[in-house]
Structure formats: structure tokens, C-alpha cells
Amino acid sequence: MASSISNYLKLAEQFKQITHLKNIEALIHWDAEVNLPPGSAPSRHQEIGTLSETIHKLQTADNLASLLQAVQQEYEHLDQWQEANLDLIQKTYAHAKCIDPNLQAAYSIATSECVFEWKKAREENDFKALTPSLNHVFDLARQIAHAKADHFGKDPYDMMLDLYDPDRTTEEIQKVYDVLKAALPKLLEQVMEKQKKEQLIPLSEPIDEPTQEAIGLRIIESMGFDLSKGRLDKSAHPFCTGTNDDVRLTTRYNPHDFISGLYAIIHETGHGLYQQYLPHRHRDQPVGQAKGMAFHESQSLIMERQAAGSQEFTRFLSRILHDEFGLKGPEYTAENLYKLITRVKPSLIRIAADEVTYPLHVILRFEIEKAMIKDNLKAEDIPQLWNEKMQSYLGITPPNDSDGCMQDIHWPSGAFGYFPAYTNGAIIASMLMRRAKEQNFLISDQLCVGKFTALNDYLDTHLRYFGCLQHSTDLLYSSTGEKEINPNVFLDYLQRKYLGTLK
């Protein structure tokens, strides 16, 4: 007897295979960053291209249209996970299918070429050399955004945002950023004024790589990350990838600043914990994956900034550095470590920014890419606009475009709509931590002794276990108690952390 959901099961089988191949793709990307011999890059690039194309073909296979049609009759027999999974599959299919395959292929080639040009142009600080290929990417990105907007009857920039933070709208983000833009410059000024008076002992003693790695692994384990299903390696830039059953974390080590390497590990472990504790039964299906990049970033930042960036945690950190790693100098006291990790200073580079100035880097990019998609802004207009905004929001002007508008790979690689996820994630992290602490008073006490179980329990049961079961709004509500991203919770957190007095 045929199952009453036989078409759904066929569909799920097809998407299981897609998930498997995507997992392999993630591993190959990891390998490219961690292991790739320099001369092997060109051939690997082609091989990865073929794998991506193979996955894309499966996602838009001819049989999917009729299968998706047939499965409509089975809705009443599906449980809530299957229903959410089907909705996701339909959405992915609709997104893929409303773009002309030639346009999609042209975009893939254009972004590959633009990334290549960008690396050269950035090295040579020559933005002009980048403009033709960047304008070409812009042009194709606009075509894609508008084709999707027409098809779904939505705003074209919303369609870009949706790729990284499902269902978030330009309007909502604009409202949030208006609040931040109004408050952050004043807060920044106050924090810097306050920090001027503070005494701070810089790190001096060099710490070798094996020791830094051992400290990192000690912290990773205390955070509850399962090292039997993941590993830590080195790469030029820290990242987290792999599969939900094989999470690969990376960091880099600076002998004179172990904090930057360690907090990168903590950040990536936050991402890794999200992946490890996604709903296991659904690991092979779209519904079992992470709910977009904003939620993902909330999971890394709640660990890096909210938990490990707290006075409580620095007490634990100071103690193990002293007891277990023999680091006994005055620079390793809890108080001094806390001062080091909460240092605020406007700077040119987004990825090196502290949490007070970071949102201003994002807002600047949001405004520029929105204008590019919606108002036909041209590449050649970016450098001036960038520098003006940097001066206006952060009070500094980049001395060159390499450290200015050419610092990020996102635009050359075609990742428009990605940047807001960083700041939306930071805000969600503050909302999550407020809520979690309201519900479990043990969280702060546990951090003093390096325990993360209460925090992990909260995140597991209110966020991680849900995967993509819920709409973003519902997931936000069930995990934070609010339906929209609330910048005031974030500002309140910064205010207390950076302008309050040390406990």
C-alpha cells in the first residue's frame, strides 16, 4: 500500500541527497582554507564549481515541479516538521526557478571574476581597476533582485536580505538602525571618555601556539562543544563550517595577543554549538538547518560577547590561565582581562571592531548596498560615499580604499544583504541573554566557574532544537519574548556594560 505521504517522502529523499552534497561542499571549502597547497587552487576552484552546479541541478530538477504539485494533496497528513520542511523546499525552488538560468550562470562567473579582481585591486589599492567588474556584478545582482521582487511582489532589497535572514524586511531594519544611529555616536564618545581614565596592563609575554591551542580547547570543552564531532584548526581568518555532525572550527594565533585568537575560538564555538544542537532527527532536511545568518550570528555573539565577554567569565579565565597554564603576571587578573576585552576605539576595519562601533560599520554598508540595489548607485560613487559616512559615523577617514570600501569580500562575491545579519545577530544575542537570565538565575553564577550548562539548556530548548521549524518572527518571540528586533535591549546592554561601574 502506498503511503499517504509517498510524494513527500520522495521529495525528502531527494533533499536528503542535496543536504549530503552540501555537507561535502562545506568540507571541501574547509579543506581549501586549512589544507590546500598553493598550486592546487585553480583546479580545486573548478572542482568546487562542478559540485555547486551539480547541487543546483538537483535543486531545480525537472521532476521537482510535478512532485511539488502532487505533494499538495498530502498536506493534511504531514506533521508540523514535514509541513515546515515542505514550505522551505517550495520556497527554495521558487527562488531558484524565478531566475533565468543564463542570468544565474552569468552571476556565478561574474562574481568569481570580481573576487579575483578584488584581491589584486585591494593589494594594489586600486579601486578604479575594480569598478568595471564590480559594476557588472551590481548590474546582475539588480537584475536578480528585481526578477525575484516581481515574482514574489516584494521589495528587491528584501529579496536579498531574505537569503541571509529569512523574512526580515528593509523597513524593519531601517527602523532599528535609525535608533542605533541616533544613540551610538554619543555612547561611543562617553565610553571613550570613561576608558581614557582607566589603567590597563597590555599583554607582553609571547604565548606559543601549542599553549594557545590548549587554552582554546580547554574553553571549547567547558562551553559544551562535542569535540568527538568536531575539531579545531588554523586558517588565515577564523571561521566555522563543516556539517552538523562534524563541525570544523578555525582560528589564528598571534603570539603577542592570545585574546584575539581565543575570542575568535569562542565566537566560532558559538556557531558550532548551534550546528551541533540543531534537531538531530531532521539533520538531513532543510528544516533541520540553522535559521539564517542573523540567528547564527546571535549564537556566536552570545558566547563571545555576552557570556565570555562578561566579568563573570573573566574570573574563570583568569583562574585557569593562572592554575592550569602558569600565566601569573598582573596582565592576567580578571579585572585586567575584562578591560582588555572591552576596549573600545573607532577603527577602519569592520572585522576588528569592538561591539560598540561594529553596528556603525554595518549601517554604512547597509545604506550603500540598499542604494545600489534600489537606486542604481554605481561602483565609482562608493569610495567618496564610504569615506564621508566613516567620518560622519566614526569620526575617521580611511587613508586608502584597501582599508576602506575594498576591505570586504562580500560585494565582489555577490553577497548583498548579508551585512545586516551581523548587527541583527548582535541585537538578538542581547535579547536572548536578557531573557535567558530572567528565566534562569544560575547563568551568571555558572559563568564564574566556566560552566555553560544553564545557558546551553536555554538556547537548546528555545532556539537550537527548533531548526527552521518556525517563521523568524515566531522563533524570535519564543526565544526572546519579543516579535521584532529591539535595538533598545542592545543599547541598554552596552550602556550597562560600558558605562556602568565594575562590579
Added chain:
Amino acid sequence: MASSISNYLKLAEQFKQITHLKNIEALIHWDAEVNLPPGSAPSRHQEIGTLSETIHKLQTADNLASLLQAVQQEYEHLDQWQEANLDLIQKTYAHAKCIDPNLQAAYSIATSECVFEWKKAREENDFKALTPSLNHVFDLARQIAHAKADHFGKDPYDMMLDLYDPDRTTEEIQKVYDVLKAALPKLLEQVMEKQKKEQLIPLSEPIDEPTQEAIGLRIIESMGFDLSKGRLDKSAHPFCTGTNDDVRLTTRYNPHDFISGLYAIIHETGHGLYQQYLPHRHRDQPVGQAKGMAFHESQSLIMERQAAGSQEFTRFLSRILHDEFGLKGPEYTAENLYKLITRVKPSLIRIAADEVTYPLHVILRFEIEKAMIKDNLKAEDIPQLWNEKMQSYLGITPPNDSDGCMQDIHWPSGAFGYFPAYTNGAIIASMLMRRAKEQNFLISDQLCVGKFTALNDYLDTHLRYFGCLQHSTDLLYSSTGEKEINPNVFLDYLQRKYLGTLK
């Protein structure tokens, strides 16, 4: 205007994609041996299964039949490489298509399960527990061999051999092994008698891993391997995989026996050099790949045994150990190193065997698996047969099946017809070296100073550059001057090396 070979080009495009995905598969296998966290194995197993299935589907895609039909009209316009490539594609397709997909799928599941059972049974030394699943694999292997034999009108065991050593026949191998079987036991006795009288200083001083790795990399470079397109890592068992543009070598290090790790590196580097110097223009096509496992093994063994296993090379090795690595004890003299690497002793385990006894391990397996495919030999009859043959050929009887008939993964994993490639490769290596030295007298002199250029030049121009362009017989002829595998060249080499006097 349509190209006169447009169908061929379409076919080549499809096989380029297949090659790319196979390259990714090789990398994922490398990752599984080198990096895989223990808890991630089950999910990776499924992901690799999906990738293999995806590749298999592309190799047997519906459009191939008509494309292969259409391309027949284009033969006259193809160059010799294209023609050979087309023949290979047709052959692969015919091999894949003559097997019922259900039988193929059942075989894949049965071998997976049997490998799992084998690991357990080997640990517990319980051959009986393995027999049901091994008989199941045997049964399916026989069905596949006979289906192919019927389709191609050939011997069923030939069809198995063909997978690892194209076009080699059971008859040819039988003739070769008859010669070896008649000569080796006597030779072995003489060698052991001679070595009894030799003084030998065992290795004692432990050598740490970083030093062993540095020695390995020094030798790898002197061998002409391009480390900008490859790397060296650790794994439980040494192997070589990856792609022709990204060759991954592995070894393992024993602090008290640097020779075993180093000679494993040299062996794998021989495989790696073959991959790196395959015809570059054809790297994405079947014709650009290695000519089967026997030739592949000839490339590893010509380096490990013929070149680095020579008195000339041990002079160089002794000098760099002394000058560059500060290893100055009497155990590191050229003469003592040579004695250590040429030590002969019958032993239970094939992979640890010396080059005099190794062929006897292979002949034993050849006889048993041939009887399994052709004469319905049952799994339960293997232990007794194995032990009798061990006693008869090598004069020792395994104390248990784990170190006897359960030592290899080949049969549980369904690799029937593979074993002969090891010994055929050893014989080809001796034929190649003889010929190469006839044509270039510099080879031996260069080895004294760690130079491999003359040997590499010979192998590049007479073997590696040809990929799969030629029939096995023709490749053997053009590279060794003989059309058949000649056991006497190998016996002659052993005789001189092991019974001659030291120079």
C-alpha cells in the same frame, strides 16, 4: 557551424564533471583518514555514499547511450588521445551497464556491512562470525563477475582483474606466478642463510615526529615531488590519494623505527609522482588518469625498492642523516642502513613483508580468490586453505585468523582481483629500472647524491606522460621493451640484490 566532433565534446564535458566529482570524492576519503572526528564517521559514511551514487548516475546517465551512438560518426575526426578517451568511456559505460542496478546496489550495501563485520570479527579473532556476510559478498561478486563474463565473452576472474590492471588475464598471471612459486622458496632459504652471518646494528635512539617529518620532506623534495601541489600528513596506514593537481601523501611515525615511516613516504611519493606527471592537458578526462593499479604500484615500488632501496641511495641517506639531522651513530652508516632495509624474513602480515616474501603472500591470495570466483569456494573453507598455503610457501602457520585470513580489508570490501597488482607492480618496477638504466647510465650515480632527475625523465617520457593512451601491453612494451610481465627480470634483480656481494 557545428564542430565535426560536437558529440565527442559533449561527452568529454560530461566526463570532465565526473572527474571533478571523483577528485572531490578522493579528497573526502583523505579527510576521513586524516581529520575525521571519531563521532562523525556514521554521517560521513552516508554523505560519501550519496556522492558515489551521484557519480555512478552520471556515468550511466540516460543520455550517454545516444551520445555514444552519435559519436561513432566522429571517429575519423578524433586525434589519438580523443580516440583512446572515447574507448575508455565506452568501456566504463559497458562495464557499468551490464550489471543490473539492483545487483550493484546490493553489492554496495553488502560490502559496507561486511567491512563493518570484518572489523569486529578481526578484533575478536572470530572468523565464524564473519562467514555469513563474507559468503554473501562472495555470492554477489560471483554474480557480477559472471554477468560481465557473459557480456564480454571472457573469463569471470579476468573481469575482476581488469578493474585494477586493465586487460591482464588470469592465464598470463598464472604463468608468471608459476615461475615465482618455483623459484622463491629456494631463493628465500639462500637469502636467510646468507643474512644469518651478517652483523647488523639495530636502530635504538628514538627520533621524534617533527624530525622524522623533516627527513621525509627532505627526501620528498629530492625525489622531484612538487610540494606546492601536494602535502604530507599522518594517518593510521600510509596512502596516497587526492587529485593529479593536489596529491595527498600520508605516513605514520614510529619513534624507534624511522625507516618504516620514511620508506612508506618514499613509496607514496612514487605514487604521487605518477599522479603529478600524468598528461596535464588531459587531467579532466579518463585518458589522463593512471593506467591501473599494477602500473601505479610499479611507480611506488620503483622508488621504494629499486631506487631508494639501493646501496647508492643509502649512501646519500646516511650523509644527510649525519650532516643535516645530526644522526651520527654507527647504525646510520650507509652499509648498516642498507642491511636494515634489505632484511628478509617470512612473516604473517603481507603489508609488513619484505620484497622476497611479498609475492608469496600475493600468490596465496590470488589462488584463493580465483577459486572463489571460478570454483565456488566458500568462506568457511578459507582458514584451513590459508594456513596450509602459508606453511607450504613461507614455512609459518598463523596462530590465529586475525593475523591470517582476516588481515586484509580487500575481500570484505569487495576488491577481488586487486592483490595481483602488488606483485605485478613489483615485477614491472624491476623491468622498468633495468630498461631505464640501460638507456641512461647516470641513474645510479645520481642516486648516490640523492638526485632523481634521470630516473624521473625516463619515467615521465616512457610511462607517466602516456596516461591511459595505450593498451597495457603497448605501454609495457614502450616502457620496458617487453610485451609481457617477465618474472625472470624480477628474480634476477632479487638474486643480484640479496645474494650478490656488497659493492
